[in-house]
Amino acid sequence: xxxxxxxxxxxxxxxxxxxxxxxxxxxxxxxxxxxxxxxxxxxxxxxxxxxxxxxxxxxxxxxxxxxxxxxxxxxxxxxxxxxxxxxxxxxxxxxxxxxxxxxxxxxxxxxxxxxxxxxxxxxxxxxxxxxxxxxxxxxxxxxxxxxxxxxxxxxxxxxxxxxxxxxxxxxxxxxxxxxxxxxxxxxxxxxxxxxxxxxxxxxxxxxxxxxxxxxxxxxxxxxxxxxxxxxxxxxxxxxxxxxxxxxxxxxxxxxxxxxxxxxxxxxxxxxxxxxxxxxxxxxxxxxxxxxxxxxxxxxxxxxxxxxxxxxxxxxxxxxxxxxxxxxxxxxxxxxxxxxxxxxxxxxxxxxxxxxxxxxxxxxxxxxxxxxxxxxxxxxxxxxxxxxxxxxxxxxxxxxxxxxxxx
Amino acid sequence: xxxxxxxxxxxxxxxxxxxxxxxxxxxxxxxxxxxxxxxxxxxxxxxxxxxxxxxxxxxxxxxxxxxxxxxxxxxxxxxxxxxxxxxxxxxxxxxxxxxxxxxxxxxxxxxxxxxxxxxxxxxxxxxxxxxxxxxxxxxxxxxxxxxxxxxxxxxxxxxxxxxxxxxxxxxxxxxxxxxxxxxxxxxxxxxxxxxxxxxxxxxxxxxxxxxxxxxxxxxxxxxxxxxxxxxxxxxxxxxxxxxxxxxxxxxxxxxxxxxxxxxxxxxxxxxxxxxxxxxxxxxxxxxxxxxxxxx
Numbered sequence: 001x002x003x004x005x006x007x008x009x010x011x012x013x014x015x016x017x018x019x020x021x022x023x024x025x026x027x028x029x030x031x032x033x034x035x036x037x038x039x040x041x042x043x044x045x046x047x048x049x050x051x052x053x054x055x056x057x058x059x060x061x062x063x064x065x066x067x068x069x070x071x072x073x074x075x076x077x078x079x080x081x082x083x084x085x086x087x088x089x090x091x092x093x094x095x096x097x098x099x100x101x102x103x104x105x106x107x108x109x110x111x112x113x114x115x116x117x118x119x120x121x122x123x124x125x126x127x128x129x130x131x132x133x134x135x136x137x138x139x140x141x142x143x144x145x146x147x148x149x150x151x152x153x154x155x156x157x158x159x160x161x162x163x164x165x166x167x168x169x170x171x172x173x174x175x176x177x178x179x180x181x182x183x184x185x186x187x188x189x190x191x192x193x194x195x196x197x198x199x200x201x202x203x204x205x206x207x208x209x210x211x212x213x214x215x216x217x218x219x220x221x222x223x224x225x226x227x228x229x230x231x232x233x234x235x236x237x238x239x240x241x242x243x244x245x246x247x248x249x250x251x252x253x254x255x256x257x258x259x260x261x262x263x264x265x266x267x268x269x270x271x272x273x274x275x276x277x278x279x280x281x282x283x284x285x286x287x288x289x290x291x292x293x294x295x296x297x298x299x300x301x302x303x304x305x306x307x308x309x310x311x312x313x314x315x316x317x318x319x320x321x322x323x324x325x326x327x328x329x330x331x332x333x334x335x336x337x338x339x340x341x342x343x344x345x346x347x348x349x350x351x352x353x354x355x356x357x358x359x360x361x362x363x364x365x366x367x368x369x370x371x372x373x374x375x376x377x378x379x380x381x382x383x384x385x386x387x388x389x390x391x392x393x394x395x396x397x398x399x400x401x402x403x404x405x406x
Numbered sequence: 407x408x409x410x411x412x413x414x415x416x417x418x419x420x421x422x423x424x425x426x427x428x429x430x431x432x433x434x435x436x437x438x439x440x441x442x443x444x445x446x447x448x449x450x451x452x453x454x455x456x457x458x459x460x461x462x463x464x465x466x467x468x469x470x471x472x473x474x475x476x477x478x479x480x481x482x483x484x485x486x487x488x489x490x491x492x493x494x495x496x497x498x499x500x501x502x503x504x505x506x507x508x509x510x511x512x513x514x515x516x517x518x519x520x521x522x523x524x525x526x527x528x529x530x531x532x533x534x535x536x537x538x539x540x541x542x543x544x545x546x547x548x549x550x551x552x553x554x555x556x557x558x559x560x561x562x563x564x565x566x567x568x569x570x571x572x573x574x575x576x577x578x579x580x581x582x583x584x585x586x587x588x589x590x591x592x593x594x595x596x597x598x599x600x601x602x603x604x605x606x607x608x609x610x611x612x613x614x615x616x617x618x619x620x621x622x623x624x625x626x627x628x629x630x631x632x633x634x635x636x637x638x639x640x641x642x643x644x645x646x647x648x649x650x651x652x653x654x655x656x657x658x659x660x661x662x663x664x665x666x667x668x669x670x671x672x673x674x675x676x677x678x679x680x681x682x683x684x685x686x687x688x689x690x691x692x693x694x695x696x697x698x699x700x701x
Contacts, residue, residue, distance in 0.1 A: 040525065040530070040631075042531075044525070044530035045529040045530050045531040175674075201674050203674055204674075204675065204677060204678040206635060207678070208626050208632065208636065209424075209428055209625075209626070211427070211428075211556075212421055212424050212425075212667055212671065215417070215550060216417070218551070231530075232530070232531065232532065232627060232629065235531065236626060239534075239626075239627065240625065243537065243553045243555065244551055244553060245543075245544060245551050249551070261529075261531050265531035265532050265533070265534060265627060269534075300527075302529060
């Protein structure tokens with residue numbers, strides 16, 4: 001009897017010491033997550049405060065506190081400038097002891113942070129940025145590209161459009177890393193399917209007036225005007241294309257990257273009929289709807305975009321890996337653990353992460369509803385096709401990622 | 407037919423016309439800035455935010471009161487202009503005797519606060535605003551499709567700009583205004599209420615910005631940052647035209663719109679820098695601006 005009690009006591013003490021040790025291995029005792037995003041400009045609604053919120057919800061649902069993991073958040077506005085983003089990333093890693101940076105819309109900024117993260121051996125979980133280079137020639141043992149990329153958008157949307165007769169294209173491209181990547185990936189798809197590209201025009205990021213560019217596109221007589229831009233640039237292009245009678249003149253618009261918040265900003269009257277590819281939509285199942293409800297109440301009614309969902313999913317998987325390793329100190333090791341473990345979360349279901357850092361899950365081709373078809377606020381999409389996970393992303397051998405060859 | 411640097415003439419005419427349309431906004435905004443600077447000696451950095459408030463005014467009127475675009479065109483500038491009067495009475499009037507820098511800092515701060523508040527409330531994607539039914543559609547001019555609404559913007563802008571120029575340069579009221587700029591004490595001695603005149607002038611300049619905002623609402627998204635994107639260009643326009651010159655700012659506004667439009671064809675990547683290149687060149691050659699007087 002006495003022996004049992006002593007044993008129990010010893011076990012408890014051992015457990016307490018063990019737990020104490022485990023906790024001590026998190027650098028500074030805390031897991032510090034930095035949400036680096038656009039908090040003031042054209043990508044704020046589709047990422048921004050919603051991404052910070054999604055990361056917090058992920059930690060909350062993971063039960064980090066109950067498991068003795070102390071998770072802290074910081075966030076910053078990169079103003080869509082690679083130099084500002086880099087400065088924040090260095091400051092976070094060097095001074096503020098941030099362990100992982102998440103989200104980061106704007107491929108220019110993301111590619112810079114990708115490099116710094118590798119130098120400092122931390123972790124970079126990309127949800128917002130699109131350039132397929134992040135899992136291609138710029139791939140890194142410290143980065144996971146989570147939600148979507150330009151190859152996926154180009155193939156999902158491009159294939160569907162070329163196959164229904166849209167075989168001549170003109171591109172309106174945002175003049176920076178993301179636009180170039182999206183244009184290049186889409187052009188490859190168009191050419192592969194026997195279509196042709198009649199011309200392209202590159203506009204500065206955050207342009208207000210697109211009429212001049214649209215007129216050039218109109219003059220090209222291309223059947224499809226491909227919008228290789230995002231956020232406010234896309235909504236302004238679509239709005240002004242309607243004004244200049246482009247669709248009535250027989251040409252069609254292909255929004256290569258359209259988010260839920262863009263459709264909301266345009267209104268269904270203008271956006272109806274647009275076809276595009278996304279990897280997540282709030283109204284697809286009960287889990288998504290429950291998440292959307294939580295997000296919307298805390299974020300001025302804005303329903304979550306796929307970027308927000310991606311942040312949630314990525315942070316969840318990160319915390320799992322850190323819990324399993326009982327350490328967040330070695331960024332490369334954490335990412336390796338994340339790659340070795342199959343992903344599973346309420347929003348994206350089961351999936352996996354490839355050697356090149358590409359997270360794999362299905363994608364969906366959506367069409368924007370007509371105003372009459374929409375039954376509730378934010379009821380905007382109908383599903384046209386599902387692209388299975390194994391076809392959604394670029395084959396691992398075609399990305400020129402050094403991690404794969406080596 | 408002839409080609410100009412590889413661009414077919416149809417496309418060229420189209421781009422010239424579009425440049426004129428964009429120039430309308432530059433002209434209206436830089437006019438307001440010029441009027442305010444001319445009479446108050448204040449560099450009004452809140453101008454972009456006031457333009458944005460004008461557009462949001464139109465959105466609110468439609469959304470909450472069901473008032474059409476045409477009402478908004480009158481009511482929104484009046485309301486925003488009144489907010490300008492309040493700002494002038496409460497804050498700006500204390501700064502006239504100080505260096506330009508103080509007015510600039512105050513108005514810049516106000517602009518940041520206003521934009522931040524709108525962004526917090528309405529997000530960054532903006533709100534949709536429909537083109538009024540009467541101006542839907544457009545005409546095929548042969549070389550381009552001209553939406554009726556854009557044609558209306560040019561007409562409205564020209565009317566307002568020339569009207570303002572006429573009032574300031576050719577009427578008795580305008581002569582008081584100009585005299586008050588030169589020597590306020592003397593004009594006051596003639597029994598004219600100069601402080602009130604200055605207040606109303608600021609209100610008018612602000613109302614001009616709001617008017618431009620209402621005109622812009624159906625073309626662009628009604629978004630909190632719509633003003634800050636434009637205002638820097640407009641400042642360059644004012645600098646090129648010559649600070650305080652009324653006709654100068656109108657002509658430069660339209661002219662630079664056209665130059666920017668052409669850049670969008672020949673070298674689109676430079677379309678948002680070309681105006682600043684011109685500004686640098688003009689400052690090198692004529693530091694007072696194209697139409698400015700050196701004092």
